[in-house]
Amino acid sequence: MTSPGALALATRGLRKSYGSRLALDGLDLSVPSGVVYGFLGPNGAGKTTTMRLLTGLLHPDAGAIELLGRPFTRNDRQRLFEVGALVESPSFYPYLSGRANLRALAAAGAPVPKGRIEELLELVGLRERARDKVSGYSLGMKQRLGIAGALLSDPRLLLLDEPANGLDPAGIVAMRETLRRLAASGKTVFVSSHLLAEVQVLADVVGIIARGRLVREGPLESLLTDQGVVRVRLPVAATERARNALQALGPVDVVDAPSVPTNDSVEMWLAIHVEPSRAAEVNRTLAEAGIFASGLESGTDLEMLFLELTGGEASSEGRMQGIGTPDAKGTTGAAS
């Protein structure tokens, strides 16, 4: 936990219900200043509700919010002058151009310096299309315009809900670089996302929410080190022997991925919860037991951590997007 003085955003005991449905159940977030914070959770876990509360769109039933070191309540709307936000899908006047929409947005809230709009249109790559009506924009272009809107007042804290939505690969890379650059300049970027692979390469700190409560928070690197995994692909017939041989190294999980049929046998993955640096040791242990792996991967896996912490309640969409995407170490995550 970071010391309270250095927090850009903090919530304490945040509760919110919609009728009888409890959306947030005492959420405690601690977002340090100057980092990219990945806010993860399955669909319906309370991510968007949290974003709405942080931007004053909703009012909490209980609990407290601190933005940039000061309390944020119903009457403190000016605290949001130093906050930029993109909540849910980007919203614009469809009959106005991209530039006119940013001008309309700039008229609300904190004053926007002259020239800032042109600067941002350039930054998000929309200068050429700035005169076109937003109704003709693709989802990705609207998303980029939304990010420009969030940056209008040069905020110290940026709250982005699924910022990669609709962006093409080049757009995702550009967005990632922009967000990293903002964090490097001392700003805090709070990104809510279900794209685990994206968060894994972007975030410094992550918070995982499930059923309205924070279930894990901390620096990504240390969380992943704790969650280190080495996977080996073996014939099904050898898995029991391998499991016994590997017991000395750490807990062994059988991955419930589809088995892989080969010419003379059916293979499957075993996952061993050890630090990724012990991959050679795993291989040697198996070889000494007369078992030869046809595949070996080592790495850290945010998806596995996520599923473990959220009780595997990721949506089918979330799972699909986690499968087969390279993680930070460049390996390919097997389904878990």
Next chain:
Amino acid sequence: MRIFLSGLRKLVGRPASFVSVGLLVGLLGLIVIASATIAQRDESTAAARRALAMVTFPGAYDLILSFMLGLGGLVAVIYGAAIAGSEWSWGTLKNAVARGESRTRYVLSTFAAIAVMVAVGLAITFVLGVGIAVVGASIAGVSTSGLTDADTLARLPALAGRGWFSVVEQAALGFAIATLTRSQLAGIGAGIAFYFGEGFASIFLPDIIKYMPFAVARAAVDTGAGGGFEGGGNGLTEALTPDTALLLVGAWLVGSLVVAVAFTERAEITG
């Protein structure tokens, strides 16, 4: 002030603004030209005499105003509902609130911009309506010497001012209804239903309906000319005096805005 000016810029570029004025001018033009054509063919029947009055000045001024303020009220309800409803439907209110903007200021500034647009729209419609009536007079072969009638021209500004105030009140009603429904379409639908519903209800409850928003708006600008476009049942109501009606128009206007502001302030903004 920034929100108000931005609101004006948004409305100037909005197709609904052009469509509203275009609808008023277009219908007025059709009626005037049709009246001129009828008057040209035959002057003997009652219908022909009424048609002739439509293109004969200075009486044509009152008829144009009566038409504008009658149909203008319905258009204003729809316009106010479209603007307020779209702020919720498109999520643009959400953007402003998330930037720390005051909800009350945003709502009132947006409505102030609507009020200015209503004034501009009515002025354009009136000028074009008079132009069309002059053309109609020429078609019907009627003199336009009454165009500069001093008495009529002297009372026009006050009547136009009252008319603007009444139409703004009706826009406020649409604005408040759409705010309550949080939807452009629902707001427009409910606004239209209210407009015609009030007119029909006046058949059964005239003593109550005469205090209702559309009835007081009509009574406040009663030119005595008739011929306006009005909701069903109108005319069965014994109208209030124009000055009393104007006070009630103010009350309905303020009430509508208070409802819109209070609801927006308390609303949980989702979607």
